[in-house]
Amino acid sequence: MKFLTEYRDPEVARQYLDEIRKTVTRPWTIMEVCGGQTHSLVKNGILDMLPDEVRMVHGPGCPVCVTPLNLIDKAVYLAEEKNVILCSFGDMLRVPGSEKSLLEAKANGADIRILYSPLEAVNIAKDHPDREVVFFAVGFETTAPANALSVVHADRYGLQNYSILTSHVLVPPAIEAVMDDEATQIEGFLAAGHVCTIMGISEYYPLVDKYKVPIVVTGFEPVDLLQGILMTVQQLEKGEHKLENQYARMVRPEGNPHAIKTLEEVFDVTDRMWRGIGVIPGSGYELKAKYATYDARLKFDVNIPEAPESDSCIAGEVMKGIKKPFECPNFGKACKPETPLGAPMVSSEGACAAYYHFSGMLEELETVQP
């Protein structure tokens, strides 16, 4: 497949690995920000191919993982109690709320539909003028423009029965939260390529200066990741901290101006609660006042009390890269994909689930248990 197979070439991958081995002289800890990168690192077996000196830790860039428990409860409530058609991306359905997941609500008869595009939810609203349609708008900067556009479209069509339940989160404030944590060991970042495809790279210059860490905007294929790691290690070895763009075939420095304009038209930046991490200032989007009628939270007066998180889940430490999934006493035991204690075990991009599915540790974990 064009633009994919050449980035999965074993010979090119081997050359990058050799180069990393030649370059590295001491241990470095690098965080890949995006869950898609975590998934690709684990799925392609890259973690075991890297020299021991390069320690990858997995960042908070998994939208499913960081969506607050309370918001899932709200989505379940809307679907079950308000008779809405609740539309969602597929991988949100399995995430446990405080009582149940959307998948369980669906099994109980709630009208919950898996969509690939929020614009499809607008079409459903057009086709069902007698029903309220709510789109569960989660995700990072990558998915936000399409969700914003759905509101613009609904407004253009004059739809009264469409709204979104937003939980949009932003990458740069999350990097700040990671670096501001006293326990952090991160010395360099692979920034999320797709997020930068939308937003461009200018937001990352201040972070490079403030924290004196290299940040390399990186793609998702094996060769992308290896090249991004090499570029980071080269900077670290030279004592440099620059912003570089490995994913230049997709990421323009200015991003996608049309998408940014749509975001600015529809959303304001707001403080946002991150599951497992807490409130990060200026880390999310909410609908502007002029689009308030499309805000499901206001429209339905959803008042669900905050439920406590499982105190046995160390999701926050995992998502800030302080601990690895297998350092959690519950990993693979009480906490498995079929009985997750926290969100990182649910989404395929969650660090815990990625380790659970793809690492060879599972067998050992099972055999040591009585």
Added chain:
Amino acid sequence: MQLQCPMPKLDFEVITLGHGSGGLLTNRLLDSGVFEVLKNDILDKRHDGATLDLKGPTAFTTDSFVISPIFFPGGNIGELAVNGTVNDLAMCGALPEYLSLSFILEEGLPVKQFWEVLVGVKVACELAGVQVVTGDTKVVEKGKGDKVFINTTGVGRLHPRAQIDINRVQPGDQIIVSGQLATHGMAIMSVREGLEFETTIESDSCNLNHAVKALLDAFGPDIHLLRDPTRGGVATVLTEIARDTGLGVDLQQRRLPIDPQVAGACEMLGLDPLYVANEGLFIAVVAAEKADQALAVMREQPYCENAAIIGEVTKDHPRKTVLTSSIGGKRVVNMLTGEQLPRIC
């Protein structure tokens, strides 16, 4: 598939509860063409059940089909119901002969759609060389079913040279897949409400009994195991083989045959083709020294031109399936917890 039978003229356009009553309406539905379409000596007796003359070891299987939508690119639920049961028999090393066919129809189903499904059954039976010898039709109230559910049960005598048994799988055995992965699942996904995408991907639903017979004719006991990786895909079958034999499975990602369009659709939706459902695919575990010949024979069979050796059974890493990724990294392949869900971004 082309409709090969003109639909009979009927004085009703939709299925009603009365068509499942067993009374006059049921008989009118059946007489209107069901018996004629599926005609054979045993069915024509119209008795409560079929009387079969079977000698020797016989395979027996059953399967239910609840697919939505009932018409999909490359087939319909009728063909699927025949092929599914035929293939389950073939995986036992049997030569499929007779099927039962049981419909649960939802009130309000257009008769035209029922007819198309029925023609699908007929064509699939003819291609596989099997006969429907007994059946049933029930109608449930609207909302209590989803258009058409089908149960098929099948019997077939074992191929005289077949020795299909999980216990015969040996270290060194080669794992051959009969065609391209993930085609059926992605064809269905492309027409699911909310996920539609433009593509020419068609389901791989087909019978596999002729290909299996050719393999068994040529290699008999050297074919150690046959499995069809339907729900759960190739990954699930291989992890089951590793679990049940106590041996390891080595899998090579670069050797997996996948249609470029299917691969692209999987990339787009964030699905792993190893876990996507297939309907016209089988995995053969073959003695190492016969694997290349078996592959050559397989590639000459209908629906198997893309067959490939994708891995082998090993003494290393017992009970685990280990995939060597396209760049040479290794990872364990596990069973999925639930169905794969399209990801956010």
